[in-house]
Amino acid sequence: MNIGIVCYPTFGGSGVVATELGKALADKGYQVHFITYKQPARLDSFHQNIFYHEVRLSDYPLFEYAPYETALASKLVDVALNAPLDIIHVHYAIPHASAAFMAQQILKTQGKVLPFVTTLHGTDITLVGKDPTYEPVVTFSINQSNGVTAVSESLKNDTLKLFKIQQEIEVIPNFIDFKRFSKINKSHFKKAIAPNDEKILVHTSNFRKVKRIEDVIQTFKLIRKELPVKLLMIGDGPERQSAEVLSRQLKVAEDIRFLGKQEAIEELLAVSDLFLMPSESESFGLAALEAMACEVPVISSDAGGIPEVNIDNKTGFVLPVGDVKGMAKRAIELLSDSGMLSDFRENAYQQARKFSLQKILPQYERFYRKILKNCKDCN
Numbered sequence: 384m385n386i387g388i389v390c391y392p393t394f395g396g397s398g399v400v401a402t403e404l405g406k407a408l409a410d411k412g413y414q415v416h417f418i419t420y421k422q423p424a425r426l427d428s429f430h431q432n433i434f435y436h437e438v439r440l441s442d443y444p445l446f447e448y449a450p451y452e453t454a455l456a457s458k459l460v461d462v463a464l465n466a467p468l469d470i471i472h473v474h475y476a477i478p479h480a481s482a483a484f485m486a487q488q489i490l491k492t493q494g495k496v497l498p499f500v501t502t503l504h505g506t507d508i509t510l511v512g513k514d515p516t517y518e519p520v521v522t523f524s525i526n527q528s529n530g531v532t533a534v535s536e537s538l539k540n541d542t543l544k545l546f547k548i549q550q551e552i553e554v555i556p557n558f559i560d561f562k563r564f565s566k567i568n569k570s571h572f573k574k575a576i577a578p579n580d581e582k583i584l585v586h587t588s589n590f591r592k593v594k595r596i597e598d599v600i601q602t603f604k605l606i607r608k609e610l611p612v613k614l615l616m617i618g619d620g621p622e623r624q625s626a627e628v629l630s631r632q633l634k635v636a637e638d639i640r641f642l643g644k645q646e647a648i649e650e651l652l653a654v655s656d657l658f659l660m661p662s663e664s665e666s667f668g669l670a671a672l673e674a675m676a677c678e679v680p681v682i683s684s685d686a687g688g689i690p691e692v693n694i695d696n697k698t699g700f701v702l703p704v705g706d707v708k709g710m711a712k713r714a715i716e717l718l719s720d721s722g723m724l725s726d727f728r729e730n731a732y733q734q735a736r737k738f739s740l741q742k743i744l745p746q747y748e749r750f751y752r753k754i755l756k757n758c759k760d761c762n
Contacts, residue, residue: 384413384414384469384470384751384755385413385414385416385466385467385468385469385470386405386408386413386414386415386416386468386469386470386471386472386751387416387418387459387462387463387466387468387470387471387472388401388402388404388405388415388416388417388418388471388472388473388474389401389417389418389419389455389459389471389472389473389474389479389482389483390402390417390419390423390473390474390475390479391419391474391475392419392420392421392422392423392424392426393424393589396504396505396557396666396667396669396670397474397475397502397504397505398423398424398425398474399424399425399669400474400502400504400534400557400558400669401423401472401474401502402417402423402424402425402426403425403558403560403740404472404558404744404747405417405426405433406425406426406430406433407560407740407744408744408747408748409430409432409433410430410432411744411748412432413432414432414434414466415432415433415434416434416435416436416462416466416468417433417434417435417436418436418438418455418458418459418462419437419438420437420438420439420440420451421437422435422437427646434466436458436461436462438451438454438455438458439454439458440454441454451478452478452481452482452485453482453485455478455479455482456482456483456485456486456489457486459471459482459483459486460486460489460490463486463490463495463497464490464493464495467495468497469497469755470497470498470499470500470751470754470755471483471486471497471498471499471500472499472500472502472751473499473500473501473502474502474504475502475503475504476501476503476508476521476524476525477517477520477521479501480499480501480521480524480525480527480528481520481523481524483499483501483524483528484499484523484524484527484528486499487499496758496759498529498530498754498755498757498758499528499529499530500528500529500530500531500532500750500751500754501524501525501528501530501531501532502531502532502533502534502555503525503531503532503533503534503538503539503542503552503666504534504538504666504667505534505538505664505665505666505667505687506593506664506666508521508538508541508542508545508546508666518546521546522546522547522548525542525546525548525550526548526549526550528550529754529757529758530550530553530750530753530754531548531550531551531552531553532552532553532554532555532750533552533553533554533555533666534554534555534556534557534666534667534688535554535556535666535667535687535688535691536554536688536691537666537687537688537691538666538667538687538688539552539554541666541687553750555743555746555747555750556667556691556738556743557667557669557672557738557743558738558739558740558742558743558744559672559673559676559735559738559739559740560739560740561676561736561739561740563649564649564652564673564676564677564735565649565676565677566653566677566678566732567649567650567653568653569650569653569654572650572653572654573654576613576615576640576654577613577654579611580611581610581611581612581613581638582610582611582612582613582656582657582718583612583613583614583615583654583655583656583657584603584606584612584613584614584615584655584656584657584658584659584714585614585615585617585651585652585655585657585658585659585674585679586599586614586615586616586617586618586658586659586660587617587618587648587670587673587674588618588620588660588662588670589618589619589620590618590619590620590621590622590623590626591620591621591622592621592622593662593663593664594620594622594661594662595661595662595663595684595704595705596616596622596623596625596626597622597625597626597629598661598705598707598710599614599616599626599659599661600614600626600629600630600633600635600639601629601633601707602659602661602682602707602710602711602714603635603638603639603659604633604635605707605708605711605712605715606711606714606715606718607635607638609715609719610715610718610719612638612718613638613639613640614635614638614639614640615639615640615642615651615655616639616640616641616642617642617643617644617645617648617651618643618644618645619643619644623641626641627641648673649673649677652673652674652677652679653677655674655677655679656679656718656724657679657680657681657682657699657714657717657718658670658671658674658675658679658680658681658682658699659681659682659683659710659714660681660682660683660684660689660693661682661683661684661704661705661707661710662683662684662686662687662689662704663684663686663704663705664686664687665684665686665687665688665689666687666688667687667688667689667691667692668683668687668688668689668691668692668693671683671689671692671693672692672735672738674731675692675693675698675731675732675734675735676732676735678728678729678731678732679728679731680698680699680717680724680727680728680730680731681693681698681699681700681731682699682700682702682710682713682714682717683699683700683701683702684701684702684703684704684705684706685701685702685703685704686704689701692734692738693734694730694734697727697730697734698727698730698731698734699717699727699731700713700714700717
């Protein structure tokens with residue numbers, strides 16, 4: 384099977400999931416073709432079954448903004464005919480699903496039937512998609528997809544509530560590769576970060592408003608009043624500068640490290656004691672899952688699909704969005720009780736095992752085969 388994967392090539396959750404899925408499919412012998420405007424962040428090594436096709440944008444004076452959707456559709460047609468592709472899997476509805484539909488219609492005129500699958504990841508539905516500027520196209524593109532998946536039950540329900548969807552949506556959750564994310568001994572590394580055996584808290588995200596970065600800093604301040612702790616802030620984005628300013632204003636900056644984007648995030652998770660995720664919107668909570676695979680319990684909000692991953696009072700604690708005091712109280716309780724912390728570490732790991740790549744990958748393979756079978760006669 385030759386599979387085309389369209390995604391955003393960034394450190395965001397949808398790009399990470401798409402890239403890791405493609406790599407896993409390639410390991411099983413499928414030919415995987417990534418089609419996007421830049422090489423995906425985690426596509427960092429050669430693989431004989433992986434191909435990358437760059438979508439190039441021409442700079443014409445006529446266009447104030449280059450028409451990426453049109454360029455992407457044209458590239459999909461080119462790759463589909465020359466690879467040749469059997470199926471396209473687009474991650475994120477805007478503009479990938481509509482570009483895939485356009486390519487599909489063009490290919491029909493050339494005698495080629497090419498089904499496409501759309502995976503919904505989150506803000507393409509809950510934020511951007513419901514904007515009146517985009518809603519009609521999002522609704523149409525989802526309904527024209529040959530197959531639709533969502534990464535959580537919460538996101539599926541949001542999609543059905545916000546849009547007039549006629550397609551069946553199958554939930555296939557995000558996954559974790561335990562060959563990469565697991566608890567490893569980095570005691571020397573931990574000593575460098577916490578020389579006096581402080582507990583290490585960690586947050587990873589793309590630092591957008593929806594992640595409530597200031598809540599992370601405020602929660603840390605309250606925990607720090609009661610316990611010796613350090614905080615690792617991993618990632619980058621529009622809210623980073625304000626978070627750094629806030630940490631100085633609250634006089635906690637000396638115990639916080641802003642590390643920017645990190646490739647080997649698993650090494651930082653390996654030395655951490657607690658993960659903070661106070662987001663106001665999360666379709667799934669992949670960053671929390673990565674932490675849990677490394678035996679790090681999670682203090683999170685109850686937004687979106689997070690409670691499907693982080694089980695309250697078992698793998699961590701789940702509190703209402705914005706409940707900084709509650710999150711701090713639970714964190715102090717957990718970090719102060721070594722027995723509870725040990726139990727929660729084990730529970731977090733066992734919960735993460737339910738989302739292992741080995742369990743989720745076959746679900747995508749079955750879904751592809753079902754779509755191909757259903758589309759044999761589609762014209």
